[in-house]
Amino acid sequence: xxxxxxxxxxxxxKNYSAGEVYIxxxxxxxxxxxxxxxxxxxxxxxKLAGMFVGVMGIYDSxxxxxxxxxxxxxxxxxxxxxxxxxxxxxxxxxxADAYIPVSEANKNLxxxxxxxxxxxxxxxxxxxxxxxxxCGENMRAGGCKHKKGKNYNGKVCCGILKSPTDAxxxxxxxxxxxxxxxxxxxxxxxxxxxxxxxxxDLICREYLSKCECCDECCAEFYCIINRLxxxxxxxxxxxxxxxxxxxxxxxxxIKNS
Numbered sequence: 725x726x727x728x729x730x731x732x733x734x735x736x737x738k739n740y741s742a743g744e745v746y747i748x749x750x751x752x753x754x755x756x757x758x759x760x761x762x763x764x765x766x767x768x769x770x771k772l773a774g775m776f777v778g779v780m781g782i783y784d785s786x787x788x789x790x791x792x793x794x795x796x797x798x799x800x801x802x803x804x805x806x807x808x809x810x811x812x813x814x815x816x817x818x819x820a821d822a823y824i825p826v827s828e829a830n831k832n833l834x835x836x837x838x839x840x841x842x843x844x845x846x847x848x849x850x851x852x853x854x855x856x857x858x859c860g861e862n863m864r865a866g867g868c869k870h871k872k873g874k875n876y877n878g879k880v881c882c883g884i885l886k887s888p889t890d891a892x893x894x895x896x897x898x899x900x901x902x903x904x905x906x907x908x909x910x911x912x913x914x915x916x917x918x919x920x921x922x923x924x925d926l927i928c929r930e931y932l933s934k935c936e937c938c939d940e941c942c943a944e945f946y947c948i949i950n951r952l953x954x955x956x957x958x959x960x961x962x963x964x965x966x967x968x969x970x971x972x973x974x975x976x977x978i979k980n981s
Contacts, residue, residue, distance in 0.1 A: 731797045732823050735778040745823040746834045750845050752776065752799070752894055754817040756809040761872035762854065762883040763809070766801070769818050772849060773799040775891035776820055782895035783833060783842060793830055796820045796894070811857070811882070820894070842896045850889035857882040 728747060733739045753772070757763045764772070781794035798821040807815035824830050836842040854863045858881050861868035870881045 735797050744826055746826050747823050748837050749821050752818045752820050752847050757882055762885055764885045766816055768886050768888050769801050771888050772891055793824050794822045796822045844897050845894050846897045848893040849891045851885045852887040852889050854883040
């Protein structure tokens with residue numbers, strides 16, 4: 725427990741004692757095929773293990789600050805010799821240890837985790853390369869004509885996620901969005917404007933890196949960024965608008981603290 729507390733206090737903005745935190749573990753992701761016919765390679769999982777340390781989690785699919793209490797303080801990869809992936813490789817999963825401050829406000833969340841109601845999680849991260857499992861080309865660079873989920877001479881095409889650039893969120897969900905699929909399933913992946921999301925995360929992190937925020941203020945900043953992500957108007961993605969909004973809200977936080 726002393727080792728856990730040392731790691732927790734290294735990422736927290738106050739020193740917690742043993743009775744002040746609730747500790748639990750979650751499986752963030754693995755190297756098996758997901759519903760989008762993508763999977764992480766082992767090197768990507770190892771890199772993500774370092775990137776997720778200190779990242780706060782969301783529950784109830786609600787980005788508001790009161791729902792961002794969990795924080796990862798340790799992350800590692802685990803190999804399961806009794807399980808294989810859909811493509812026959814050794815199964816590897818990314819496991820995180822997280823903590824929640826013990827309080828009346830967090831009582832229900834802690835109870836839900838203990839009972840298994842809160843168990844499955846989904847993650848958000850930046851990936852710079854997605855290699856085709858058929859030809860090896862980068863599917864995001866336009867040099868591959870294969871389609872994920874389609875069968876080519878008995879082999880289903882998948883995108884191999886490599887070279888992560890950032891780990892920006894993890895969230896409890898009712899059913900994991902990374903649930904594995906049958907080899908012959910076909911799922912269409914919805915189009916997303918990922919560059920706006922990454923830009924907003926970088927701007928948010930830029931603000932956080934310039935000030936020493938407590939856990940509550942950190943959560944507030946992430947709350948802001950998630951609100952902006954949910955916007956449907958293109959002009960709301962403008963970096964200048966985001967910076968102005970973050971600056972305004974940071975002044976309010978400092979004023980009210």
